Amino acid sequence: MPQRTLRFRIRQDGFVEETVEGVLGQSCAQLTEKLESALGTVQHREPTSESYISSEELSQLLPDQIKIS
Secondary structure, eight states, X not given: OOOXXXXXXXXXXXXXXXEEESOOTTHHHHHHHHHHHHHOOOOXXXXXXXXXXXXXXXXXXXXXXXXXX
C-alpha cells in the first residue's frame, strides 16, 4: 500500500493550506472531510493529477505501475 501523507501549512494570516499525497481518485475528499469541517470553511480546492484517476482506471493498473512521488 502506498504511503499517504497530509501536509498542513499555517500561514501568518491564519489560513491553513492542506496538501494530500498518495491518495488516488476522489477518496481524498472523503479522507479530509471531517478535518476540513473542523478547521473552518474551505475557500479553494485544487485537485492534483492523482485525483483524476477513476476507480475503473485504478482497477486496470497493476500495483507496480502506480508510482507516487
